[in-house]
Each structure stands twice: as structure tokens, then as C-alpha cells.
Amino acid sequence: MIEVYAFATPNSLRVPIVLEELGLPYDLRSVNVRKGEQKLPEHLARNPNGKVPVLVDPDGPGGERLVLTESGAILIYLAEKTGRLLPAEGIARARVFEQVFFHLTGIGPMFGQAGYFQKQAPEQLPIALNRFNSESARVMTVLDGTLGAQPFAAGVNFTIADIAHFGWIWRRAFADIDLQDYPNVQTWYDRVASRPAVERAIQRVTALIPEE
Template sequence: MIKLFAFSTPNSVRVPIALEELDLPYEIEAVNVRKGEQKQPGYLAINPNGKVPVLVDPDGPDGAPFTLSESGAILIYLAEKTSRLLPLDRFGRARVFEQMLFHLTGIGPALGQLGFFKRQASEQIPFAIARFQTESERVLAVLEAALAKSEFVAGPDFSIADITHFGWLWRREFAGIDFANTPNIAHWYEKVAGRPAVRRAIERVTALVPPA
């Protein structure tokens, strides 16, 4: 059975969504990032970068377990392992990878930095907040325009690109972002959030959060 090290984070939630969509059995081991468990020596031996998620597939090369970090890489690995959630033609694949990289290098970092400077920085820095507020609104406007042209972010079919985008939009409250000015994103989000596999995945990762 696949083992997933994760927590209730934007990056983590992507992987159980993919696993649920692909009907792959898995177990989750919670890594409580609020307590810094991702920086403990035992976990660093699994992922020296000290981040979640990490996937361990027992069906690796020559029968050895295969360990992989970085949610984007994990999604591609699972899609290629099952030949699902990723187009077979190179043009369709390129569109999926384009959207994934747009999120991982644009939307995700912008929302993450905005949330950090709003909520976690030791002091309020108006310039930094304004900078990442503007950038968050800009990249979301790009996604809004893309969703005006197609049902899903990379074309007519649900793919790992949609799963990638869903992570940070699921945790958008951290950055103080809403969908008031992005109706296409709002429609897309409700459609994705309503998928049975997505609901099951969210239930599993939210159950990892200990009571306050």
C-alpha cells in the first residue's frame, strides 16, 4: 500500500485527491508542521528538504520502495503510473504542465507570501503586503481568464492541473483571498470541491489536525 506523509496543508491535500481519484489504496502518516515535526531527524531522513508531502510507493524499481517529494512531481508520477488524469498526446500534456507550473511558480508562492506577511510576520510590512496582494490578484485574474475558455484549467477534462490549483485555493483564507471578483474560479472551485474523491481526500487530511 502507498504511504503518504502529509498534513492539512495546500500542498499535502493534492496527493490524497489524486490517490482517491485514481482509486489507489493508501495510508497517511500525519506530520504535524505546526509542531515542526517535518524538521525532525527521522523525517529529514525521508525528505532532506523538510517539507510535506512525501509519497512512498512500495512498487518501486527492482521491487524496492520508491520515495518522492514535491506535490507536483508526485501528481505527475501517479498520473503516469496509472495513465489517468493526464492526456496522452504531447500537446494536451504540455497544457497540463503549463497550468501546473503556473500555479507552482505563480499562484501558490503569491498566496503563501501574502498569508505569511499578513498573519505570521513578526511585524506588519505594508509594502510586502501590498506587493503580494497585487500579485495574488494578478495571477488569479490570469486563471479567471483561462477558465472563461474551458471547463477545467487545462482543457475540457479534469486533470492533475486542476488538482494542483485546488490546493492553495482550498486554503485561500490564509491569504485573505475570496472569489468575489472571480466568478469563473468560483464556479470551477465548487465543481471540483463537489467531486466525491475530493470530498473524501479533504476529510482524510482534515482529520490529521489535532484538536486545539
């Protein structure tokens, strides 16, 4: 069975979503980043970068065991392994990659930095707050325009592009993003959040948070 090492983080959530959508059984194992477990030797052996998620597929290419890090790479790997959630060729495939990389190089990093400088930095730095807050708003405006023209991120079908976007928008409060400012993203978010597979994935990752 596939193993997923994760926590209730935006990047982690993508992996249970894609596995639930694909109907692949998996064992979800907690790595509590709030306690620094991602830096423990046993996890660094899986991912020297000390991050979650990590996917372990005992039936990887050629039947070999595969340990894979980086949520974007995991999405692409699982889509190609099953032949689902990613068009096989042409413009439709290119549009999926366009949106996946737009998120991984734009929305995700901006949200992460905005949240850090708002909530976790040891001192308030106006230049950093202005930079990352304004960039978060800008890339969300770009996404809102895209979703105003089509129902899903890469076109008319649900793909791994939507899963890539969903994680950080699910955790948008960290970056102080209000979807009331982005009505097309709000409509898309509600559409994706209501998918049974997404609901199941959210339930599983939120269950990793220990009660205090």
C-alpha cells in the first residue's frame, strides 16, 4: 500500500486529495511539523529537505519502491501512473502544467511568505509585508480572472491543477486572504470543496492534528 507522510498543511493536503480522487488505497502517517518531527533523522532519511509530504510507493516504475518528495511532483507522478487527472497530450496537457507551475512558483510561495511575515516573523518588517501581501493579492487576481472564463483551473475538467491550487486556498487565512475579494475563486473553491474525495481528504488530514 502507498504510504503518505504528511500533516494538515496546504502542500500535504494535495496528496490525499489526488489519492482519494484516483481511488488508490493509502496509509496516511503523521509528521507533526508543529513539533518539528519533519527534522527528525527518520524523516530526513525519507526527505533530506525536511519537508512534508512524502509519498512511498512500493509498486513504483519497474516494480521498484519509489520514495518521492515535493507535492507537485507527486501529483504528476500519480496522474501519469493512473492515466487520470492529466491529459495525455496537446494543449490541454500544457494548460494543466501551466497552472500547476503558476501555483508552485507564484501563489504558494507568496501565501507562505505573507503568512510568515504577518504572523511568525520576530519583528514586523513593513517592506516585506507590503511586498508579499501585494503579490498574494496580485496572483489571486490573476487566478480569479482565469476562473471567470472557465469552471476549472486548466479548462472544463477537474485536474491536478485544481488540486495544486486547492491546498493553499484551503489554508488562505494564514496569508489573510478573503475570498470575498475573488468571487470566481470562491465559486471554484466551493465546487472543488464539495467533491466527496476532497471532503474525505480534508477529514483525514485534519484528524492528524492532535487535540490540545
